[in-house]
Amino acid sequence: MNKIKHFLMLVCLCGLAFGCKEEFLELAPISNSNANNFYKTQQDFDLAVNSAYATLYTFYGPESGVSYTEQLGDNATLYNVGGVQADRWAFKDYALRTSNVEVYRFWQECYKALFSVNIVMDKIEAADLDAAYKDQVKAQMLFLRGLYYFNMVQLWGEIPLVTKPITAEESYQILRSPVAEVYDLIIRDLESAAGKLPLASAVTAPGRASKGAAQTLLGKVYLTMGNKTAAAQQFQEVVSSGQYELLPQYASLWIVTNKNTKESVFEIQYKGGSGNPYSNYWTAFAPTENFVLTQYGGGMNQVTDDLYNEYEPGDPRRDASISTGYTNKVGTFIPIKFPIKWVDRNAQVVGGRELSNNNFMVLRYADVLLMLAEATGNAAYLNQVRARVGLPAFGSPGYPTDKYPTLDLAIEHERRVELALEFHRWYDLKRTNRALLVLTTKGKAVTSQKLLLPIPEIVRQQNPAIGQNEGYN
Numbered sequence: 001m002n003k004i005k006h007f008l009m010l011v012c013l014c015g016l017a018f019g020c021k022e023e024f025l026e027l028a029p030i031s032n033s034n035a036n037n038f039y040k041t042q043q044d045f046d047l048a049v050n051s052a053y054a055t056l057y058t059f060y061g062p063e064s065g066v067s068y069t070e071q072l073g074d075n076a077t078l079y080n081v082g083g084v085q086a087d088r089w090a091f092k093d094y095a096l097r098t099s100n101v102e103v104y105r106f107w108q109e110c111y112k113a114l115f116s117v118n119i120v121m122d123k124i125e126a127a128d129l130d131a132a133y134k135d136q137v138k139a140q141m142l143f144l145r146g147l148y149y150f151n152m153v154q155l156w157g158e159i160p161l162v163t164k165p166i167t168a169e170e171s172y173q174i175l176r177s178p179v180a181e182v183y184d185l186i187i188r189d190l191e192s193a194a195g196k197l198p199l200a201s202a203v204t205a206p207g208r209a210s211k212g213a214a215q216t217l218l219g220k221v222y223l224t225m226g227n228k229t230a231a232a233q234q235f236q237e238v239v240s241s242g243q244y245e246l247l248p249q250y251a252s253l254w255i256v257t258n259k260n261t262k263e264s265v266f267e268i269q270y271k272g273g274s275g276n277p278y279s280n281y282w283t284a285f286a287p288t289e290n291f292v293l294t295q296y297g298g299g300m301n302q303v304t305d306d307l308y309n310e311y312e313p314g315d316p317r318r319d320a321s322i323s324t325g326y327t328n329k330v331g332t333f334i335p336i337k338f339p340i341k342w343v344d345r346n347a348q349v350v351g352g353r354e355l356s357n358n359n360f361m362v363l364r365y366a367d368v369l370l371m372l373a374e375a376t377g378n379a380a381y382l383n384q385v386r387a388r389v390g391l392p393a394f395g396s397p398g399y400p401t402d403k404y405p406t407l408d409l410a411i412e413h414e415r416r417v418e419l420a421l422e423f424h425r426w427y428d429l430k431r432t433n434r435a436l437l438v439l440t441t442k443g444k445a446v447t448s449q450k451l452l453l454p455i456p457e458i459v460r461q462q463n464p465a466i467g468q469n470e471g472y473n
Contacts, residue, residue, distance in 0.1 A: 039123035042130075045137055048120045052144055053207060055113035056268045057277055059148065060360060062284035062300055065106030065453075066151055066423045073426035074442050075416070076301040079336075080288040088300075094445045098457035098472050107456050110152050111162065117141045117148070119165050139196035143209040143217070146189040147362075150221055153182045154427055157452045157469060161185060175465055176455075183225060190218040200243040206260050207269035212238045216265050216363050223371055224431045232375035235368055238265070244365040246388050251320040253364075254341045256357050265363035272357025273348045279356040281342035285421075290334070293326050295352045301421060303337035306442060311417050312400060316389055321420050339421045361422070370415050374432075379407055382414055408432070447471065 038044055060066055070076035071091035081088050087100045096103060121141045124134050145163075152159050158176035163185070166174065194214035203210050219234030238244065245262045252258055260267055270279040284298035291297075303322050311318035325335040344356035366385050373381040383393040392398030394410045404410040415428055429435035430451060439446045449471030460466050 039120075039127060042133060045120065045124060045127065045129070045133075048116075048123070049137055049140055052113075052116040052120055052141060054277070055109075055116050055144075056362075058109050059113050059151075060268055060362060060423070062281045062298070064109065065103075065155055067301065068102065068106070069155075069423055069426035070301045070421060072446075073429060074304060074439060074444070075307045075421055075425045077304050079299060079302055081299040082288070094447075094450050096450070096454055096472075098454045098460075098468070100454070100456075103453050104456035104458055106155070106453075107459060110148060113148055114145065114162055115165065117145045118163060121145075122164050135196050139193045139214075140209055142189040142193040143197065143214050146186045146193065146214075146221075147217060149182060149186050149189075150217065150224075153179060153186070154224070154430065155453050156455065158182070158467070160466070172463055172465070175463075176467055183221065186221055187218065190214050190221065194218060199241060200265075207267060209266060210243075212241055212243050213266040213363060216368055219368075219375070220371060223375055224427075228375040232372060235372040235375060238368050239372065244368070246365055246369075246384065248388070250317050250389050253361075254320060254343075254358075256344050256346070259359045263365045264359075264361050265365060265368065266361070268360040268362060270357055270359055272344065273355050274350050276355070278347075279342060279344070279358040279360065280353070281339075281358060281360065282344055282347075282356050283354050285339045285342070287326070287334075287336050287338055290326055290328070292328055294354055295349055296354070301339060303339060303421070305337070307416070307420060308337055310413065312391060315391060315417060317417055317420070341421065366418050367415075367424070370411055370418065373407070374411050377407060379410070382407070382411055385414060385418055 039048065058064060068091050071078065071088075072094070077092055078089055084101055087102050090096045090100055091102070118141075121138060124137050124141075127134065149159075149161075157179055159182060160174045161177045161182060162174060193209065194211055197209055197211040197214050200210040200212050215234045215238050219231045219238070222228075222231035222234065243262075244265060247253060247258075247261055247263045253261070253263065259269070270277050272278045280298075283294045283296045284300045285302075286294045286297035286299075287302065288297040288299035308318065308322055308324075321339065321341055322337055323340045324337055325333055327333050342356065342358040342360070344354060344358055347354035347356040349355070366388075369381040369384050373379060379394045383395075386393060394404075394407065399410075404413045412428065412432065412434065416425060419425070426435070429438055435451055436446060436448060449469065452469045454472035455466060455468050460468060
């Protein structure tokens with residue numbers, strides 16, 4: 001018998017999903033062996049919806065494809081890390097090969113997440129349930145599918161579009177779709193989601209997508225496509241909705257117990273502690289050799305001097321985001337820069353690892369304001385973000401015009417320091433067509449072709465009809 005020939009076949013066969021009783025935090029497995037008789041009641045679908053949301057833990061985890069984009073940019077670097085070190089270093093060095101095990105892992109995780117979304121979409125159609133409930137379930141799944149495909153198209157460009165559960169034989173016929181078709185699907189999904197989802201104030205369970213989340217993501221999609229007018233319309237509606245505002249203090253965003261605040265637009269939920277989904281951003285981003293800060297240090301996304309020096313004098317966001325080192329057990333200070341946004345000093349320790357309680361914000365209001373400034377060319381939105389941290393407004397005498405003489409450069413700078421290490425920077429540079437100039441100037445061996453990841457070698461071995469990105473053949 002042949003082994004699995006195509007990764008999409010694997011997706012068809014991988015039916016392990018996760019769900020919960022009330023929120024997507026309390027996990028329980030659903031096997032695909034009973035999928036045909038499982039999706040009947042509203043309780044079944046509540047569990048399945050939470051299973052789909054639970055894929056966010058992997059998709060946006062600290063060692064995910066989204067997180068690794070920090071290595072592709074100029075915010076983060078690596079020293080010592082676990083796993084296959086060469087395959088991890090390849091991201092920061094732009095030395096990726098088609099055999100890179102991390103790239104293949106990302107590919108698998110993406111399509112497993114889509115499987116969880118698509119099976120809910122497929123089964124809800126025939127379910128004998130209230131129409132309003134079915135509309136809400138479909139809207140939630142469309143948001144997640146739009147979010148996943150938006151990240152995937154930026155990582156790989158042309159990708160196979162899977163919009164329903166498929167058989168093994170059907171998987172061979174699904175090849176890579178043009179980028180324009182991928183974006184068409186994303187826009188349709190998010191427009192439909194935005195039309196059905198409630199405002200943030202009416203969301204009934206923490207972590208569920210809202211109308212504002214769908215509009216924010218849709219606006220970011222339009223901005224990435226170069227349609228600033230459509231993007232501005234979405235962002236302006238989010239601002240005008242009155243659902244969101246900047247917190248008075250930047251540092252309060254990172255207090256462990258400050259969850260789902262008015263600044264949060266879409267947030268991944270964690271409980272922390274044994275038996276719960278716990279956050280491991282802190283431990284994954286701690287230096288590997290510390291043995292004092294945490295019980296375990298993953299060494300991922302260590303901070304570059306370049307990012308540290310980007311902050312203006314007196315900007316409180318630097319010290320709220322980055323540590324310059326730690327003192328070891330014998331009292332020696334070890335200078336090394338690493339992220340501290342997700343530190344949980346009171347986390348339960350199990351098996352030598354902290355089970356942290358920090359949520360992760362995928363989208364927040366400061367991001368909306370900065371993108372609205374980018375879409376409209378209006379510095380007022382940028383200046384709201386600067387006012388929060390007590391820095392001079394763009395256009396005022398105290399602004400560092402010598403470094404950032406144009407509004408575009410000012411926005412680029414502000415996004416880098418405001419959203420530092422939150423997995424935005426590489427996407428931002430690509431969107432503004434600044435990636436090659438900025439990254440090559442800083443010594444990155446990047447080319448236009450390397451701004452996409454390779455299609456994993458094993459995927460093409462399984463189905464040779466799937467093409468490869470240029471520069472990786």
